[in-house]
Amino acid sequence: MDRTQTGKEAGPEEAAADSPDGATLVSPLAPPGGFPDIPPIAGVRFASAEAGVRYRGRLDVMLAHVEPGATVAGVFTRSATRSAPVLWCEDCLRAVASGAAGGGFAILVNSGNSNAFTGAVGRDAVSATVGATARALGVPENHVFTASTGVIGEPLPAERIVAKIDELAARLAPEGIADAARAIMTTDTYPKGTVRRVEIDGVPVTIAGIAKGSGMIAPDMATMLVFLFTDAAVAQPLLQSMVREAADRTFNCITVDGDTSTSDTLLMAATGHAQMTPVSDAADPRARIFATALEDAMRDLAHQVVRDGEGATKFVEITVTGARSDAEARKVGMAIANSPLVKTAFAGEDPNWGRIVMAVGKSGAHAERDRLSIRFGDILVAENGFVAPGYVEAEAAEYMKRSDLVVGVDLGIGEGKATVWTCDLTHRYIAINADYRS
Amino acid sequence: MDRTQTGKEAGPEEAAADSPDGATLVSPLAPPGGFPDIPPIAGVRFASAEAGVRYRGRLDVMLAHVEPGATVAGVFTRSATRSAPVLWCEDCLRAVASGAAGGGFAILVNSGNSNAFTGAVGRDAVSATVGATARALGVPENHVFTASTGVIGEPLPAERIVAKIDELAARLAPEGIADAARAIMTTDTYPKGTVRRVEIDGVPVTIAGIAKGSGMIAPDMATMLVFLFTDAAVAQPLLQSMVREAADRTFNCITVDGDTSTSDTLLMAATGHAQMTPVSDAADPRARIFATALEDAMRDLAHQVVRDGEGATKFVEITVTGARSDAEARKVGMAIANSPLVKTAFAGEDPNWGRIVMAVGKSGAHAERDRLSIRFGDILVAENGFVAPGYVEAEAAEYMKRSDLVVGVDLGIGEGKATVWTCDLTHRYIAINADYRS
Numbered sequence: 066m067d068r069t070q071t072g073k074e075a076g077p078e079e080a081a082a083d084s085p086d087g088a089t090l091v092s093p094l095a096p097p098g099g100f101p102d103i104p105p106i107a108g109v110r111f112a113s114a115e116a117g118v119r120y121r122g123r124l125d126v127m128l129a130h131v132e133p134g135a136t137v138a139g140v141f142t143r144s145a146t147r148s149a150p151v152l153w154c155e156d157c158l159r160a161v162a163s164g165a166a167g168g169g170f171a172i173l174v175n176s177g178n179s180n181a182f183t184g185a186v187g188r189d190a191v192s193a194t195v196g197a198t199a200r201a202l203g204v205p206e207n208h209v210f211t212a213s214t215g216v217i218g219e220p221l222p223a224e225r226i227v228a229k230i231d232e233l234a235a236r237l238a239p240e241g242i243a244d245a246a247r248a249i250m251t252t253d254t255y256p257k258g259t260v261r262r263v264e265i266d267g268v269p270v271t272i273a274g275i276a277k278g279s280g281m282i283a284p285d286m287a288t289m290l291v292f293l294f295t296d297a298a299v300a301q302p303l304l305q306s307m308v309r310e311a312a313d314r315t316f317n318c319i320t321v322d323g324d325t326s327t328s329d330t331l332l333m334a335a336t337g338h339a340q341m342t343p344v345s346d347a348a349d350p351r352a353r354i355f356a357t358a359l360e361d362a363m364r365d366l367a368h369q370v371v372r373d374g375e376g377a378t379k380f381v382e383i384t385v386t387g388a389r390s391d392a393e394a395r396k397v398g399m400a401i402a403n404s405p406l407v408k409t410a411f412a413g414e415d416p417n418w419g420r421i422v423m424a425v426g427k428s429g430a431h432a433e434r435d436r437l438s439i440r441f442g443d444i445l446v447a448e449n450g451f452v453a454p455g456y457v458e459a460e461a462a463e464y465m466k467r468s469d470l471v472v473g474v475d476l477g478i479g480e481g482k483a484t485v486w487t488c489d490l491t492h493r494y495i496a497i498n499a500d501y502r503s
Numbered sequence: 504m505d506r507t508q509t510g511k512e513a514g515p516e517e518a519a520a521d522s523p524d525g526a527t528l529v530s531p532l533a534p535p536g537g538f539p540d541i542p543p544i545a546g547v548r549f550a551s552a553e554a555g556v557r558y559r560g561r562l563d564v565m566l567a568h569v570e571p572g573a574t575v576a577g578v579f580t581r582s583a584t585r586s587a588p589v590l591w592c593e594d595c596l597r598a599v600a601s602g603a604a605g606g607g608f609a610i611l612v613n614s615g616n617s618n619a620f621t622g623a624v625g626r627d628a629v630s631a632t633v634g635a636t637a638r639a640l641g642v643p644e645n646h647v648f649t650a651s652t653g654v655i656g657e658p659l660p661a662e663r664i665v666a667k668i669d670e671l672a673a674r675l676a677p678e679g680i681a682d683a684a685r686a687i688m689t690t691d692t693y694p695k696g697t698v699r700r701v702e703i704d705g706v707p708v709t710i711a712g713i714a715k716g717s718g719m720i721a722p723d724m725a726t727m728l729v730f731l732f733t734d735a736a737v738a739q740p741l742l743q744s745m746v747r748e749a750a751d752r753t754f755n756c757i758t759v760d761g762d763t764s765t766s767d768t769l770l771m772a773a774t775g776h777a778q779m780t781p782v783s784d785a786a787d788p789r790a791r792i793f794a795t796a797l798e799d800a801m802r803d804l805a806h807q808v809v810r811d812g813e814g815a816t817k818f819v820e821i822t823v824t825g826a827r828s829d830a831e832a833r834k835v836g837m838a839i840a841n842s843p844l845v846k847t848a849f850a851g852e853d854p855n856w857g858r859i860v861m862a863v864g865k866s867g868a869h870a871e872r873d874r875l876s877i878r879f880g881d882i883l884v885a886e887n888g889f890v891a892p893g894y895v896e897a898e899a900a901e902y903m904k905r906s907d908l909v910v911g912v913d914l915g916i917g918e919g920k921a922t923v924w925t926c927d928l929t930h931r932y933i934a935i936n937a938d939y940r941s
Binding site (some may be wrong): 140147186204327406409412413425428437489491492 | 657853858
């Protein structure tokens, strides 16, 4: 989860994204290449600033401006205790989807304070920051999306953000996405970005995205903020359905600890600056090209979030096949991915397949013990309701030492399948979340 | 969970119920009085033995015999990967419930091996041990209930148990319940027992029970074995419904890690030896007296199981009120009780109420942020969608240092209520489940 969302920091002078014991650690699973080289997306500009929302000396506010004519889509946490910014974004998206035209769009994001569970004061804070942004950029207020991530239950110091809006507006530039990725970090140990290029009608199109999140990650959008931009031209209803479907197969298939945040927000803007005829029909072959690249970009960001899971030392892909339906396969996958016993076994590099059997059994999905088979990588561990005849535990134990693991479960009763991703549960997760108090 | 269920032990010579690092620790939350003084229950006899199922030098098999005329009720894990003994017990209970008469009953239990995910070999093992018991005691085979707890996926060495059956049958005695409680332990740090006495029609009646379980504890009966005995006379259908309802409010309202075992079994026998007219009607006032005492006994055992949760240092009662229904209240309670973030906050003695808000939000139950209130003990923490005006964090932090905590959540929208119990999530849980390999 967001350590900043829960009042865990040592003090106001500490930079965020630090480990609780003071050392700035980068996850051992961080992508080796670092932050990708993301080119400008025509029609989108970024600026970031140090507003001192909770800490001094670090970027904590980012503003993105999207030129008029763009389409915007989004998905949000399903939590019943959604933050004030999430409720505001839902209103904006409804207005945008119903065809409100004219003016550009803005996305204003701060870290350090989630403005969640802050009652009427929280709504006032959104009004203040959104109003200032709308005035500075000349866009309608309900075209200003906003997201906040950080401590829950403390009033957002909106005035510190408002004081930076004019400066941010003046400094907007096409190149600022890498700083934006840093400004939205909380306990993240590295900034997360992705870029994909595809050709549509012979025209090169770019999809770029940034994300934050390193815990409280679970289906239904955990403490994650994800912002995607493309110069493709895609009609709003189609963009919304593509984003929703891709989110269900990517961000909603990852889990660090099964906990769900009050603030999760995924927004995508398509500027239409690429020289292509807009795509508006899902049956259009171009829609499939775009949707595939979009899902690929979103999967990359989702994996980066899992790899930065609090205390993670293993990245685990769990593939479930042979279920009665895709939904049941996902249910089995998430039961395995969220089981503390399975996750501690991964941490202990223990090929403890009995715990997989247990998790399948408790998932609530239809399963038949004597049809179940389990694989660690290519190693067949169990089949037909019993340990596999050729299984050698020492080989499986050797496999478990890898940092990237693949667990295959076949239920043997249908065609349903799903893939989910998780990390292990380690001492460091406990240390981050229990041992250090503000 | 059962450490013995997952192949975690250091070696075959090690005694069970030891900590993974060799020290025999008793949970800091163990009941101060130790195992209770349980008098004989007329009509029930016990014997325990060292069969060497997995370890030498410890009690690992117990046999209970219940005289003819008794009624038997039971509830079992709902796991889709139920063990062979659970499937057998379900068959027995169906036969008993449909009125099969004559002969006494037996309950045969071993620790060290759960006989789960063992295919046809597992069924054969049940046939062997049950058959030997039926012959030794002169009871029908389908009156011999059996339960196994321990490692998953290894063949049960049935012959070691069969070799002890005649000795067990010969040594049956009314006083053996304390040894029986020890024989069924796995990673439990102390034996669990309870006793309640009530008067029905002026006749003193006793309810006694034993349980094992220290992890993999969750709703739907996690790795728990529970055996209850009474001399009251209660008709089978009524006994079954009373046991089912009490289990739903006790054992199905506790969780250690949200994981569910393949082997959970609760059996209750009512011998009818007390000089009372049998109770058969739920509307009979005597039924309520008995059911209340039964639920009280089961709650006591359930609490003992939570207090022995792997690595637990805090016992936490979570009371949810004001929900749309009792079921939704329980859903909220279990979401809080199973949240790794909430449980690590308890471990860290951190009054981190933002995480409670998060868990309420993710529970899936209907909640309205601005009606939610949260209490730690008597301390009002949050209300009306915001931190409470008089809240002083230092006071809450002081409260969190207690070993027994009460969290109150009022949703403010209905009359539904539920109470659930859990423990904290500590380094020791990780150590038990990740750090030590066989």
